[in-house]
Amino acid sequence: MICQSYLYEHIENYILKLAEKKIVTPGEKLPSLRTISKTFQVSMTTAMKAYEELESKGLIYSVEKSGYYLKPQNSVKIPERKNSIINKSPVENIDIINSILNDTQNKNILPLGAAVASPKLMPHKELKSFTREVINGSENQYINYTATAGFYDLRVEIARLMALRDFYVSPEEIIITNGAMEGIFYILSSVAEQGDAIAVESPTYFGYQHVLKKLGMYPVEIPACPEKGIDIDYLQKAKDKYDIKCIITQPAFSNPTGSLMCEDKKHYLRSLASEKFIIIEDDTFGTLSHTYKKITPLANPSKTDHIIYVSSFSKTVSPGSRIGWIIPNKYYKDVYEAKLANNMSSASLPQLVMAKYLQSGKFHNHIKKLSKTLFLQISAYREELSRLFGSSIRMTNPKGGFLLWLQLPEKTDTLVLYHKALDHGIGFSPGAIFSSKPDKFRNYLRINCGYPLNAGIEKGLCKIYELYNRMF
Numbered sequence: 001m002i003c004q005s006y007l008y009e010h011i012e013n014y015i016l017k018l019a020e021k022k023i024v025t026p027g028e029k030l031p032s033l034r035t036i037s038k039t040f041q042v043s044m045t046t047a048m049k050a051y052e053e054l055e056s057k058g059l060i061y062s063v064e065k066s067g068y069y070l071k072p073q074n075s076v077k078i079p080e081r082k083n084s085i086i087n088k089s090p091v092e093n094i095d096i097i098n099s100i101l102n103d104t105q106n107k108n109i110l111p112l113g114a115a116v117a118s119p120k121l122m123p124h125k126e127l128k129s130f131t132r133e134v135i136n137g138s139e140n141q142y143i144n145y146t147a148t149a150g151f152y153d154l155r156v157e158i159a160r161l162m163a164l165r166d167f168y169v170s171p172e173e174i175i176i177t178n179g180a181m182e183g184i185f186y187i188l189s190s191v192a193e194q195g196d197a198i199a200v201e202s203p204t205y206f207g208y209q210h211v212l213k214k215l216g217m218y219p220v221e222i223p224a225c226p227e228k229g230i231d232i233d234y235l236q237k238a239k240d241k242y243d244i245k246c247i248i249t250q251p252a253f254s255n256p257t258g259s260l261m262c263e264d265k266k267h268y269l270r271s272l273a274s275e276k277f278i279i280i281e282d283d284t285f286g287t288l289s290h291t292y293k294k295i296t297p298l299a300n301p302s303k304t305d306h307i308i309y310v311s312s313f314s315k316t317v318s319p320g321s322r323i324g325w326i327i328p329n330k331y332y333k334d335v336y337e338a339k340l341a342n343n344m345s346s347a348s349l350p351q352l353v354m355a356k357y358l359q360s361g362k363f364h365n366h367i368k369k370l371s372k373t374l375f376l377q378i379s380a381y382r383e384e385l386s387r388l389f390g391s392s393i394r395m396t397n398p399k400g401g402f403l404l405w406l407q408l409p410e411k412t413d414t415l416v417l418y419h420k421a422l423d424h425g426i427g428f429s430p431g432a433i434f435s436s437k438p439d440k441f442r443n444y445l446r447i448n449c450g451y452p453l454n455a456g457i458e459k460g461l462c463k464i465y466e467l468y469n470r471m472f
């Protein structure tokens with residue numbers, strides 16, 4: 001079974017590579033099933049399965065009695081990157097971020113704002129059943145504290161997940177946190193000090209601004225390409241100019257752009273990591289590859305002592321469980337003490353339930369199914385948005401995660417558009433919250449595609465377009 005699924009994925013990746021390298025162009029006929037079967041020495045059923053998967057993802061189409069063809073993808077351009085370093089300066093937009101975060105908590109607002117997948121896509125049945133099992137268990141373990149580093153069995157399961165991505169750590173090297181956000185707080189408070197300059201990608205996840213502001217640290221924003229992530233030349237320039245203590249980077253499917261860092265860039269970044277320049281890798285979206293491609297974390301291999309890894313189950317299993325983890329490498333003791341000083345241990349019940357869920361082995365199939373669904377959802381949103389806005393927008397085409405980053409014409413102020421949409425019960429994330437300077441991404445916005453594109457959401461997107469048109 002494992003072997004069979006590997007084979008068809010191998011074929012899928014082969015076709016994707018042919019398309020990526022333009023060896024086959026949109027509209028061109030693909031190798032026949034018979035050719036695929038012969039080339040890869042697989043059964044016709046396996047060849048067919050690979051093509052069916054690609055077809056269901058909207059990448060190829062079939063013509064009766066003729067064969068399979070590469071589907072032309074809509075030609076919306078990728079958003080432009082902003083090529084300016086924002087100097088070491090205080091965070092200016094916390095009030096805007098707070099007010100927008102507050103709006104996302106309103107259940108009556110259409111969920112195009114917060115980066116969350118629909119609870120229906122999460123393994124809620126399993127979580128319910130394992131919660132019951134834990135509570136009914138004779139040991140009443142959930143009543144007690146767990147270890148400060150986290151429930152051991154959960155750390156074993158996380159170590160197994162990491163090993164599947166070629167990142168080998170022992171459970172003793174892992175610290176459980178209340179989500180990735182708390183992890184980032186512990187890391188920064190352990191390795192940097194008040195007044196330090198911290199490099200972040202630009203645009204980047206707004207949650208970092210809260211931590212930096214609270215700790216009295218200053219972001220230095222490094223331009224990042226919406227497809228390939230942080231610009232190394234700019235990083236080097238910023239490093240030379242400011243005494244940057246560390247960098248927070250999201251190599252895989254970053255928030256908000258969905259960018260994916262190539263191996264060469266990772267290799268170079270690894271070579272920069274040192275006691276004087278610590279790298280924090282936020283891998284919150286790292287397992288949500290649309291093509292099931294295994295993404296090896298930046299923090300691997302083990303020689304990278306000065307790279308600290310952080311992730312969570314918020315985007316894959318349940319944000320409400322608040323389970324994240326850190327692999328602090330050389331900084332284990334400092335991070336452990338930060339956790340100890342803040343909370344003796346994370347809540348026991350979610351950890352026990354998550355451990356049982358992971359032990360059940362259901363996580364892998366869930367992730368596969370989820371990634372495929374998210375791919376289909378994001379493709380549907382892209383199609384709808386390009387139908388509505390046409391060539392007036394630029395939009396990302398991420399290879400993982402569930403977020404779309406849009407660039408609207410220069411004259412658009414997406415914060416104004418946001419407030420207009422909110423009056424109609426529609427949320428999205430305006431560009432103002434993805435930089436410490438609210439004006440930098442004034443004409444950009446992020447759309448959450450974590451919910452299926454139903455009639456209500458279609459109507460909401462139409463309304464955004466209508467309001468946008470009425471602004472001029």
Ligand SMILES: Cc1ncc(COP(=O)(O)O)c(C=O)c1O
Nearest residue numbers: 115179180181205255284312314
């Ligand atoms: C890149 C990134 N890091 C961290 C977080 C926070 O995640 P958690 O819920 O695990 O604290 C988010 C949430 O959206 C995120 O997008």
